[in-house]
Amino acid sequence: MSKLRIAVQKSGRLNEDSMRLLKDIGISIDNGKDQLKASAKGFPVEVFYLRNGDIPQYLKDGVVDVAIIGENVLIEKGDGIDFVERLGFSKCKVSIAVPKDSKANSLKDLNGKRIATSYPETVKKFLKAQNIEAQLHKINGSVEIAPNIGLAEGICDIVSSGSTLFKNGLKEIEVLLTSEAVLAVSPKMDSERQAILETIQFRIQSVLKGRQSKYVLLNAPNDKLDAIIKVLPGMKSPTVLPLAEEGWSSVHSVIPKHQFWEVIDELKANGAQGILVCPIEKMVL
Numbered sequence: 001m002s003k004l005r006i007a008v009q010k011s012g013r014l015n016e017d018s019m020r021l022l023k024d025i026g027i028s029i030d031n032g033k034d035q036l037k038a039s040a041k042g043f044p045v046e047v048f049y050l051r052n053g054d055i056p057q058y059l060k061d062g063v064v065d066v067a068i069i070g071e072n073v074l075i076e077k078g079d080g081i082d083f084v085e086r087l088g089f090s091k092c093k094v095s096i097a098v099p100k101d102s103k104a105n106s107l108k109d110l111n112g113k114r115i116a117t118s119y120p121e122t123v124k125k126f127l128k129a130q131n132i133e134a135q136l137h138k139i140n141g142s143v144e145i146a147p148n149i150g151l152a153e154g155i156c157d158i159v160s161s162g163s164t165l166f167k168n169g170l171k172e173i174e175v176l177l178t179s180e181a182v183l184a185v186s187p188k189m190d191s192e193r194q195a196i197l198e199t200i201q202f203r204i205q206s207v208l209k210g211r212q213s214k215y216v217l218l219n220a221p222n223d224k225l226d227a228i229i230k231v232l233p234g235m236k237s238p239t240v241l242p243l244a245e246e247g248w249s250s251v252h253s254v255i256p257k258h259q260f261w262e263v264i265d266e267l268k269a270n271g272a273q274g275i276l277v278c279p280i281e282k283m284v285l
């Protein structure tokens, strides 16, 4: 039987979360740090540890079937490669920045100027769309230093917290795109491997839904149950069980993680007590 060949970043920003996701979907790999290819136990999958920047070409060539990769790299180098899942980690922007005291306020203000970047194709596309001409300098890392050493008037690089820009005396003037880790698929993948991919997608969706949700348990006075149930709609509807103490019930439900604090405040306001909030490992709807 064929195995699905999955590429992950060997080391760097994506590696840890990629390996955690594989583990959470039941793909466990014992490998030494230097092994660049490993088979999963009990599942038809092989994992390849590669440089993020090399992965689009491997996908195009069909040497790997799927990959966990930054969407920004697919935009830069992945013409014709689609992705099937957004994975919710390594969220960042690809932005244009200039020195804090620069008069430039948008990409247009860099017309005729020099821009240093690790993402030349992405920048070219945006320059062309806005009919701007700038001279591009491709550098592979520490892009934020370019204006300080007189290499360029502006830069285009990844921004997450903004601390690298701040430390280098730069300000963001335009966001070209937002990005997160995605599951990308080779246009050359065959149908036998497609079936393995579908199993993996189902598992990823269950894990991601679990990560986005919380399980809530609480005690409520029976005369407040209606109000509390309105705040906690749950997957279908909440579970309500009688407590040993007369007039009280235990309510169990699932809430979206981002609504957590608002929901807790409303529950307290409605007389809920002993509220427990637990993580959910996997969720199958």
Ligand SMILES: Nc1ncnc2c1ncn2[C@@H]1O[C@H](COP(=O)(O)OP(=O)(O)OP(=O)(O)O)[C@@H](O)[C@H]1O
Pocket: 009, 010, 011, 012, 013, 014, 050, 051, 052, 053, 054, 069, 070, 071, 072, 073, 090, 091, 092, 158, 159, 160, 161, 179, 180, 181
């Ligand atoms: N500061 C950040 N915050 C969030 N995500 C980031 C950040 N920096 C990079 N990323 C994301 O992680 C990906 C990998 O970044 P990283 O710096 O580890 O590797 P790289 O140098 O681009 O790749 P390679 O593996 O080829 O050396 C980027 O393409 C981007 O999607």
Ligand SMILES: O=P(O)(O)OC[C@H]1O[C@H](OP(=O)(O)OP(=O)(O)O)[C@H](O)[C@@H]1O
Pocket: 013, 140, 141, 142, 143, 144, 157, 158, 159, 160, 161, 162, 163, 164, 165
């Ligand atoms: O907005 P921030 O939170 O400061 O993150 C942005 C920085 O993170 C990345 O660099 P990384 O640390 O991966 O180093 P690299 O240049 O060697 O890839 C990116 O290239 C930026 O420099």
Ligand SMILES: [Mg+2]
Pocket: 013
């Ligand atoms: Mg980096």
